[in-house]
Amino acid sequence: MFKDELINRTKELISFVETPQEIANLMVELISKPRNCVLLDTGCGRGIFLNNLIENGFNNIEGIELNKEMYDFCKSTYDDVTIYNKDFLIWNPSKKYDLIIGNPPYAHFNSLPPEIQEEVFNITKTRESDIYYAFIIKSIELLKENGELIYIVPYGFFYNTHAKTVRKKILKNGYIKTVIDLDETRLFHDEHPETIIFKFLKVKHKKPAKIEILRVKNRNARPPEIFQKAFDSLTRKEENKLFIYHQKPQFTDYEDVWSTFPQIAIPEYMKLKNIAYIGVGLVSGFDLAFRINDDEGENFNEEERKLVFKFVKASNCKGFWVDGSVKYVLTDERMQGEHEISKKWPNIYKRIIPHKEKMSNRYLPNNKKWFHWQALRNKTTMEKYMKFPKIFVPTLDRSEKNRFSLSTESVYPSGDVLCIIPLKIEPFFLLGYLNSNFFREYYLSYGARRGHRIAFTQRILSNIKIPSFSREIMNEIKRITQEILDAKDHSKRKLIDKEIMIAFEKKSFEKTGLFKFI
Numbered sequence: 001m002f003k004d005e006l007i008n009r010t011k012e013l014i015s016f017v018e019t020p021q022e023i024a025n026l027m028v029e030l031i032s033k034p035r036n037c038v039l040l041d042t043g044c045g046r047g048i049f050l051n052n053l054i055e056n057g058f059n060n061i062e063g064i065e066l067n068k069e070m071y072d073f074c075k076s077t078y079d080d081v082t083i084y085n086k087d088f089l090i091w092n093p094s095k096k097y098d099l100i101i102g103n104p105p106y107a108h109f110n111s112l113p114p115e116i117q118e119e120v121f122n123i124t125k126t127r128e129s130d131i132y133y134a135f136i137i138k139s140i141e142l143l144k145e146n147g148e149l150i151y152i153v154p155y156g157f158f159y160n161t162h163a164k165t166v167r168k169k170i171l172k173n174g175y176i177k178t179v180i181d182l183d184e185t186r187l188f189h190d191e192h193p194e195t196i197i198f199k200f201l202k203v204k205h206k207k208p209a210k211i212e213i214l215r216v217k218n219r220n221a222r223p224p225e226i227f228q229k230a231f232d233s234l235t236r237k238e239e240n241k242l243f244i245y246h247q248k249p250q251f252t253d254y255e256d257v258w259s260t261f262p263q264i265a266i267p268e269y270m271k272l273k274n275i276a277y278i279g280v281g282l283v284s285g286f287d288l289a290f291r292i293n294d295d296e297g298e299n300f301n302e303e304e305r306k307l308v309f310k311f312v313k314a315s316n317c318k319g320f321w322v323d324g325s326v327k328y329v330l331t332d333e334r335m336q337g338e339h340e341i342s343k344k345w346p347n348i349y350k351r352i353i354p355h356k357e358k359m360s361n362r363y364l365p366n367n368k369k370w371f372h373w374q375a376l377r378n379k380t381t382m383e384k385y386m387k388f389p390k391i392f393v394p395t396l397d398r399s400e401k402n403r404f405s406l407s408t409e410s411v412y413p414s415g416d417v418l419c420i421i422p423l424k425i426e427p428f429f430l431l432g433y434l435n436s437n438f439f440r441e442y443y444l445s446y447g448a449r450r451g452h453r454i455a456f457t458q459r460i461l462s463n464i465k466i467p468s469f470s471r472e473i474m475n476e477i478k479r480i481t482q483e484i485l486d487a488k489d490h491s492k493r494k495l496i497d498k499e500i501m502i503a504f505e506k507k508s509f510e511k512t513g514l515f516k517f518i
């Protein structure tokens with residue numbers, strides 16, 4: 001009876017999410033410490049891990065839980081376990097642990113009570129963190145040398161800029177031995193964050209060269225199957241129906257985005273930034289005022305028409321080709337005062353004045369006035385290359401295939417796309433290559449995903465390696481791409497991957513291939 005009541009009450013508590021039995025079991029299977037090791041379950045909740053550890057013969061178990069009712073529940077249920085009713089983030093135990101295991105709370109800084117915010121800030125040194133970042137850092141501190149940390153947490157600390165302190169702590173104190181990437185499988189009741197199980201070892205020296213990684217293939221898998229198949233894949237060290245298994249070099253830089261995708265080696269290449277210009281889009285910061293319909297511009301005077309420009313948005317990127325564009329009135333430093341605008345550009349003034357209050361409240365850099373665009377990043381460079389073919393790509397995309405899209409028109413990139421201008425590379429070849437599945441996998445190995453979406457950033461795209469295939473292969477990719485564009489038919493994109501596979505199988509690379517091709 002008491003247990004049922006507790007289940008109902010716990011739903012109201014912040015950050016209480018119970019781990020499925022099979023997942024706790026899988027994590028307990030990752031332990032390499034002996035049964036009598038001194039171990040701690042942080043935020044032990046109703047004792048899912050405690051129970052599992054007892055059943056697996058561990059006999060030196062401790063748990064810490066902030067919530068009094070859950071603490072009482074564990075205390076009365078698990079006789080041989082030492083439970084502390086304390087706040088882990090400010091707890092100072094007199095000993096260190098061989099093993100720390102658990103499912104710590106996850107909650108963004110802003111949603112935490114003020115006193116917990118301060119504790120998290122003291123540990124992570126940022127107000128953009130999540131409480132679980134603090135749990136990881138504090139746990140590493142409480143481990144003995146050669147101690148193990150096994151946690152199930154969201155994947156965000158692998159890529160989030162504000163989780164640098166966590167990645168730094170990990171690299172400074174040891175290494176990650178195993179990662180089980182469970183993606184967005186439905187593990188918990190209400191929320192389905194991208195989750196990983198990771199095992200960290202605290203060692204000063206002797207880091208192994210590789211990390212062992214499992215990545216789930218099917219997001220609909222349920223915990224019993226996850227347990228079976230992950231256990232099987234780990235034991236055999238091989239891929240199976242549910243998990244990709246691979247080993248990749250240790251993460252070495254906390255500034256990097258860490259990824260669970262396999263790394264792909266490209267023998268001969270040029271970095272994209274050395275053969276193309278890569279720019280972010282222009283941001284109006286208030287589309288409602290600046291975006292205009294086709295017919296709206298018809299009654300504009302001559303001066304006003306000079307301010308109307310075509311933009312490519314993510315929705316115009318169809319993959320390979322761009323479909324249409326949208327028109328914007330672009331207000332820049334040429335406009336300095338409201339009076340001048342009302343005289344010289346009266347229709348535009350009429351259009352923006354109703355939004356004055358809201359536009360004044362947007363974030364604007366110091367030198368900008370309320371009627372200006374928020375960020376005209378790269379505008380001058382874009383103008384310099386206006387006559388060049390341009391490849392646009394949505395910065396965040398849910399599609400299953402890449403949508404790099406070519407335009408030969410005089411168009412600007414809007415804030416939701418990146419723009420690549422091929423300078424020293426054949427544009428059709430580049431377009432075809434960027435839209436291949438091969439490139440998608442390669443790009444994802446840099447960790448650029450957010451849940452179901454792929455994220456293209458200027459920084460990562462600049463540093464990607466464009467293979468210097470043989471001239472024949474490049475010509476084939478160029479030809480297939482042209483056919484796709486002519487017929488506006490995506491079905492041939494598979495042929496590009498075929499060419500890439502041939503190149504890798506036959507090692508058809510030429511050191512100077514890209515240059516010869518230009």
Ligand SMILES: C[S@@+](CC[C@H](N)C(=O)[O-])C[C@H]1O[C@@H](n2cnc3c(N)ncnc32)[C@H](O)[C@@H]1O
Nearest residue numbers: 017018019043044045065066087088103104105
């Ligand atoms: C995600 S739940 C996991 C519960 C349990 N370990 C499980 O896996 O089912 C996180 C737990 O951490 C507890 N918790 C939150 N903040 C805490 C803190 N500062 N110190 C100790 N426990 C905390 C919550 O009350 C909650 O029970």
